[in-house]
Amino acid sequence: MGDVKPVATLYAKYGNVIASGVAEFLYDRIQKDSYLTPFFVGVNMDALTEHMGDMLCVLTGGPDIYKGKDVIAAHKDMKIDETAFNAVVGHLIKAFEDAGVEEADSALVLAELAGAKDAIITA
Numbered sequence: 001m002g003d004v005k006p007v008a009t010l011y012a013k014y015g016n017v018i019a020s021g022v023a024e025f026l027y028d029r030i031q032k033d034s035y036l037t038p039f040f041v042g043v044n045m046d047a048l049t050e051h052m053g054d055m056l057c058v059l060t061g062g063p064d065i066y067k068g069k070d071v072i073a074a075h076k077d078m079k080i081d082e083t084a085f086n087a088v089v090g091h092l093i094k095a096f097e098d099a100g101v102e103e104a105d106s107a108l109v110l111a112e113l114a115g116a117k118d119a120i121i122t123a
């Protein structure tokens with residue numbers, strides 16, 4: 001999982017709502033954003049939703065089920081710029097809201113993910 005560390009206890013509080021629930025809301029939103037859709041052409045969105053849900057599960061202190069690629073390695077050839085990164089994070093913030101996660105809790109997860117920003121942005 002690269003540099004990300006678990007934010008324990010949140011999974012105990014929210015269960016899968018903070019994992020697969022957030023992932024589903026996230027990619028629903030991303031697929032409606034014409035700035036981001038070009039990045040996702042040809043991607044198996046069901047597999048991606050599952051991997052993101054599993055990553056959020058591990059990150060929030062749930063079972064260690066992540067089987068996707070290392071998060072930094074997964075993005076390295078995508079030429080992601082800061083605008084795209086911020087757009088994804090914006091949708092992630094909304095996805096936490098959609099799922100009913102309290103802001104103080106989602107802030108902990110977002111703070112952890114912010115640590116991956118410089119590694120994911122490659123353009």
Ligand code: HEM
Binds near residue numbers: 036067
């Ligand atoms: C905090 C930021 C981000 C996190 C935590 C994150 C997390 C993930 C995870 C867990 C995967 C699954 C890897 C796998 O299936 O093996 C993934 C794949 C992917 N991400 Fe991200 N991502 C982030 C930002 C972005 C951004 C900014 C973009 C593009 C604008 C992006 C585009 C993609 C695409 C297209 C894939 C699919 C790769 C493939 O299946 O070939 N991600 N991401």
